[in-house]
Amino acid sequence: MDTTLTMLGSLLQQLEPLLTTTAAAQRVHALADRLMRTTLNVAVLGHFKRGKSTLVNALVGYPVLPMGMVPLTAIVTYVEAGPAFSATITFQDGRTAEVPIAQLREYITETENPANAKRVAAAVVQVPTARLPHGIRLVDTPGIGSTYVHNTAIAREFVADADVALFVLSVDPPMSAEERAFLEEVARFARRLLIVLNKIDRYSPADVADVITFTRKVVADRVPACPILPVSALLALEGRIAGDAARIEQSGIQAIEQFLVQEVYQAREALLVSAAVNQLHMLISEAEQQRQATLAGLATSRExxxxxxxxxxxxxxxxxxxxxxxxxxxxxxxxxxxxxxxxxxxxxxxxxxxxxxxxxxxxxxxxxxxxxxxxxxxxxxxxxxxxxxxxxxxxxxxxxxxxxxxxxxxxxxxxxxxxxxxxxxxxxxxxxxxxxxxxxxxxxxxxxxxxxxxxxxxxxxxxxxxxxxxxxxxxxxxxxxxxxxxxxxxxxxxxxxxxxxxxxxxxxxxxxxxxxxxxxxxxxxxxxxxxx
Incomplete structure (x- = not known):
């Protein structure tokens, strides 16, 4: 399988100069890099204030990403296992800078980097944790639907790079029409998709069960086979920090961790191949649309x-x-x-x-x-x-x-x-x-x-x-x-x-x-x- 991944990565690298759009070239370059390193992007996506950053923190066991009551995350942030705590900021002009974890919010949050005035392209955070399997990279994305329109645009642009998606909802309010449309878009790209129903600690088990039933009905005709796992990311993070096994079990986070191991890590090579094939199909489709448009344009008279x-x-x-x-x-x-x-x-x-x-x-x-x-x-x-x-x-x-x-x-x-x-x-x-x-x-x-x-x-x-x-x-x-x-x-x-x-x-x-x-x-x- 490693040989197959290397061959696919090499093929994508050869295709890159032939692509006519910058966005397509960037997608192919990122995918080729993931193939060569056998690394999967597990994107955490959803509406703003659903608890996406808190979920990432809970999964790694440390509060490395900023959390708050207002829309915070404004920059795509990668979180992966590493030898020590570190944060690397990549700017749009290609520069990089190592910053302390405590200063991360100065670069990736809307409050301290409004409208991305600092021209940040992405951030990579490394955490010394055994909870995140090697080759799995969590990706925290800005929430859609807030008053910050540019945050929604950033989240939508990243969807094409999502190999696996954790689509985060919360018990209240239940899934909206905008979220359902976004979920359909995510399902076109992600090779594995999991709906995470967050903030269950605030409601009774009966209420949570009702919302799960409602969500299944809403998505049944769009992503019928998609599992839905209830969780309290905040309870899980508190349990990790305090070493409280009861709170961790009550939070439901272990079901998501099991999903990441069994459905993602153990199948990462097959998922990468599937992602590469999917990208190639999309590139071929885009090229065909472009060819058809060109032919139609040539057939249309100047008048x-x-x-x-x-x-x-x-x-x-x-x-x-x-x-x-x-x-x-x-x-x-x-x-x-x-x-x-x-x-x-x-x-x-x-x-x-x-x-x-x-x-x-x-x-x-x-x-x-x-x-x-x-x-x-x-x-x-x-x-x-x-x-x-x-x-x-x-x-x-x-x-x-x-x-x-x-x-x-x-x-x-x-x-x-x-x-x-x-x-x-x-x-x-x-x-x-x-x-x-x-x-x-x-x-x-x-x-x-x-x-x-x-x-x-x-x-x-x-x-x-x-x-x-x-x-x-x-x-x-x-x-x-x-x-x-x-x-x-x-x-x-x-x-x-x-x-x-x-x-x-x-x-x-x-x-x-x-x-x-x-x-x-x-x-x-x-x-x-x-x-x-």
């Missing part, structure tokens, strides 16, 4: 090609006009509907604030001139802070309703863009023989920030007013005027607070609208760039 291109450019121009029109309508509709909602909701806030302002006289009792000033200052501070906190609480109660209004508007906008993109892609496929991209306009990103209230404080003005009146008017008249003027000031302040709340919520909704619009526009621009 017909010009006519088709003109038709396509016209549709692209129409899409641009649609985007501009929809963009303008989106902003107008947002302003109108938000004003309608606030127009009916703000009177309630004003009445609540005025009722608070009217409490000032009750807070200020009879007393000396100094005592009155102190009472005005203290009462004014208390009421102003109460007005502010009441307004902020009211704004946060109104935010979900405003987001519902915005969601209805942006969904119509998203649906219109989706229809236009579908029509354009269908035209490109029909007129220009471009393969369908099947791009979905993404859903809006979740909102995490609240509206910010900004308003000038009043207590100092109340205190200055009281001091002036007490020094120029008799005590009773001065006291009465202080209370009267202070209450009027607070009523004016309450009105300004209402105006500030209106402005803050309108600005906040405008920011949310712009964020959503930018996400949608980015998707449209990506399709246009791919098609043109």
């Amino acid at each position: 017909e090609l010009t006519r088709r291109l003109d038709m396509f450019r016209q549709r692209v121009a129409e899409l641009d006009v649609l985007r501009e029109e929809r963009d303008a309508l989106l902003r107008v509709a947002q302003a109108r509907l938000v004003d309608q909602h606030l127009g009916s909701a703000l009177p309630t806030l004003r009445a609540e604030l005025l009722a608070l302002a009217n409490q000032l006289p009750a807070l200020i009792m009879e007393g000396s001139e100094r005592s009155l000033r102190a009472q005005v200052r203290a009462g004014g501070h208390w009421i102003v802070e109460t007005l502010r906190s009441t307004t902020v609480a009211w704004m946060q109660r109104e935010e979900p309703a405003l987001l519902d209004v915005l969601g209805a508007i942006t969904e119509r906008y998203r649906a219109a863009l989706q229809r236009a993109l579908d029509a354009l892609q269908a035209l490109a496929q029909d007129v220009l023989a471009v393969p369908a991209l099947q791009v979905q306009v993404p859903e809006p990103v979740p909102v995490t920030a609240h509206a910010r209230l900004q308003v000038v404080d009043e207590p100092v003005m109340l205190e200055l007013l009281s001091m002036w009146l007490m020094s120029h008017l008799p005590g009773r008249i001065g006291r009465w005027l202080i209370l009267w003027r202070a209450q009027r000031r607070l009523e004016d302040y309450a009105d300004r607070m209402v105006g500030s709340a209106r402005y803050a919520l309108r600005q906040w909704i405008a920011e949310q609208l712009e964020e959503r619009r930018a996400v949608l526009e980015s998707a449209v621009s990506a399709v246009l760039e791919a098609l043109t």
Whole structure:
């Protein structure tokens, strides 16, 4: 078998210069290298925050990869057995650098290397562990489906290099339509496929069993023979670190380790041959498609090609006009509907604030001139802070309703863009023989920030007013005027607070609208760039 692998590796190396695309050449080069070294890529793939990095850490027995609550992994990271802990960073320009394991997150995470600003191509981590068989290399990949579109692209690009795939799901939420489509894509390349149902420690055995049954039904017509293994990667990692055999057994990780030994390691040479044959079939298919496209292009007259291109450019121009029109309508509709909602909701806030302002006289009792000033200052501070906190609480109660209004508007906008993109892609496929991209306009990103209230404080003005009146008017008249003027000031302040709340919520909704619009526009621009 070693001779066969060497021959296949040599054959692929000879094919590499003949390939017409960089991506195909890179795939063949990587596969030839794996054949020569008898090394399998076991890719850990799936949606973001399903626990992929935690699973890799559990399988090697050490927390070498960063883990967290937000999407972290942004770079393809290889983890393999080695003589000592080490991390090697390969940059896109071909440079390499050895870094301590503790600094790995500076290169492979979205938080510390946003949008891959450091131009990292890949990372290789070696761990002194006997749990990972020789010739098996775990590959941690960025999750698909997050707001970081480039992470999804990196994960999809790596699929072709996956000899074996551990497709990670979690109990809640269950498998989505996007994940099922991604699983189909992975199944085209991986010679072995295992679905890992993670985070079972958070749910009852009955709930886990229900999700396994649901997942089997969802994938039955796509990958019917694919096994599903439940696991708690976090429990397994904690058990490995603590040397707790009970936790390790409870986690279910041993079933995955058994899969890696029996289904992967013991069959690695056959799997590599199968992967090589599969790659050759795909290269032949791609070459045939390219040949057919070339022949079709030669058979098409210059006039017909010009006519088709003109038709396509016209549709692209129409899409641009649609985007501009929809963009303008989106902003107008947002302003109108938000004003309608606030127009009916703000009177309630004003009445609540005025009722608070009217409490000032009750807070200020009879007393000396100094005592009155102190009472005005203290009462004014208390009421102003109460007005502010009441307004902020009211704004946060109104935010979900405003987001519902915005969601209805942006969904119509998203649906219109989706229809236009579908029509354009269908035209490109029909007129220009471009393969369908099947791009979905993404859903809006979740909102995490609240509206910010900004308003000038009043207590100092109340205190200055009281001091002036007490020094120029008799005590009773001065006291009465202080209370009267202070209450009027607070009523004016309450009105300004209402105006500030209106402005803050309108600005906040405008920011949310712009964020959503930018996400949608980015998707449209990506399709246009791919098609043109």
